[in-house]
Amino acid sequence: MKKVWVIIKREYLVRVRTRAFAIGTVISPLLLLGLIILPGFLAQRGGGGERYVTVLDQSGDPDLFAGLKSRVESKNDSNSDEEFNSSTRFVLTRQVVTAEQDPRELIQSQSSGSGNKGPDKAFLVLGPKILDDVPPEYHAKNLSDFSIRALEGAVSATIAERKLMRAGFDASKIGQYMKPIDLKQFKIGAGGESTEGGMRQDFMVAFALLFFLYMSVLFYGIFVMRGVIEEKQSRIVEVVISSVKPTQMMLGKVIGIGLVGLTQIGIWALSAGLLSMFGAKLFASQGGRVPSIPLNLLVYFVLYFVLGFFLYATLYAMVGSTVSSEEDAQQAQFPVTLLLVVPMMIFGLVMSNPSSTSSIVLSMVPFFAPTLMMLRIAVINPPAWQVLLSMAIMLATILGFVWLSAKIYRVGILMYGKRPNLAELGRWLRYN
């Protein structure tokens, strides 16, 4: 065991002392933090620009346009963040068009030629029968803009308001009747208590944890593989395994690099904890919102990192031992990396329905458990038996793969040249 310790120490110190480690530790959380804060920050600054919309009004009802204009302008000012991108300011101008004229011809003549105001020019057509369920039309060069949803909401509300007035409702009360209702959201915690929260906040936290777990396991797993290849390429393996067993060498490497990962994650978790406690207010005053991460989630994160890392690192070590160059490794590591990427492609499924049978089953698969079970823990509180079972399955799988990888590794590290096929790998298992 002392020899394993010597290897762990080397692997750890060699990596933690590098500049790359320091930079990676600081940069990655800043990047993610930026991703979380930036949208809110941009919305605050109203960076979306102005959109000029010509309203081709055939309704013959000037109040309709007036209502629409005031609604849109109040929306511009209210800075609500219901819409993802409400930062665009709409500027409406009215152009009265008779019922006989074809609005499309007008749009064509104004969009081509010298009267062209640029790409931002858009048209809203309010037809003569706009109050009789003939829908309004929006013509623009750019339709892939979420802010259109805000305009749509305003038009819809204004038309409903005009319809209500036509039906004889008291104009002064209509605004009150039509006030939109916010669904207040509460999350039921582990103890059954409800705390106010929101889908957005849960999503942010869950996604951040999922993403970081995926990145960390992938990153440090590849680290292990590259370490093995480096030792093979520099022909240092034979020197080392004349002193220690190949299995000890592999375990020492995996544990050493795992500790580097834990150090990094420890720093992140600590900063996240501090940020949740003290930083939230600071950022809130700046207009950004920092989701707070409950302590138990951080604990689970560390647990699932350790398990996930061990599982994938042994696989990556095995892959590294069978190849002789980084180029070969690119191909050979693909199946392993795929196992890690799959949950990143299907996590939406689990997030939207975390208690379904398929979600439960997927989160039990040892290769997916670190990411998907972590996600379920962040979104709902799965029963303890499910969490424990997933961990138990992972542990058993890890032990199996450590055994298998050790057998492949001890032969592979001394083999150079052609990459072995599966049949050859099978035969390696039987070597003395």
Next chain:
Amino acid sequence: MNVVELKSVTKRFDQFIAVKDLSFEVRQGTIFGLLGPNGAGKTTSIRMIVNIFAPDDGDVLVMSKQVSPELQPFIGYLPEERGLYKKMKIGDQLVFFANLKGVSSSEASRRVDDWLKRLELSDWKNKKPTDLSKGMQQKVQFIGSIIHNPEVMILDEPFSGLDPVSVDLLKSVILDLKQQGKTIIFSTHQMEQVEQMCDDICLINHGRQVLSGSLREVKRRYGKNTVILDYEGTDSFLGVDLVKQHKRFANYSEILLSDGADAQEVLRRALEAGARVNRFELVEPSLNEIFIETVTGSKNRAQVAEAAR
């Protein structure tokens, strides 16, 4: 006392038999040459001694015990395929290697300083291997293999790529270690070095032993069957019946006589043919000759045996 002993050792990889029924003994305080052509099974044999492979049959004994991880600290190994960690300082690497063999860090760093000084590398202690020439790296690797002061040292091509000065330095270190009673197993293709340094040799081919014993005895066994002839004139006098192999060098010929041929007959025919003979000497064959003769001979025998089946 035998420090290393192989007793009818066999090692297979799938259908391929790398080492077959191999036995040899290495006496304490001697330099032992493990020789053979490429792919003969030298590296496999060595890996069994250092406990990287386990034999399928037979016993490998080191200091009279079956090899085991407990014996590894007593063995030093410089493999043919060797290297250093690229991003680690020389001094740190050597301490790491010593630690792996169970030497404490403080003791290790003291020894590292001594050895670096002895091999004239002290200035490079805090440099990384990328800053060192290949020869310097080689010397560092050598230190790494003996830093734990082992009883047995296995050196596979220790001089390859070294300049003559470094070769001399390393040779004196090795001979010094032998003086201290250490045992050295030496594997190389450089037969001159074997002749200079080895007490005993074992030549293997196709995983089998084809020749073994003390160097002196092996050479004596072949007898004085080689004529060194320095002459002027034509070489037409050399009949096929007398000469097994004829090597012409710039100033002389090395003639390996056929079995039972008389050396005097060569001289008689040369004089008869009117050649001027400046030097005529009957010598033991060089180890190089023995090596080539034995390896090609055993190959021919193997082919004959194959054909007879």
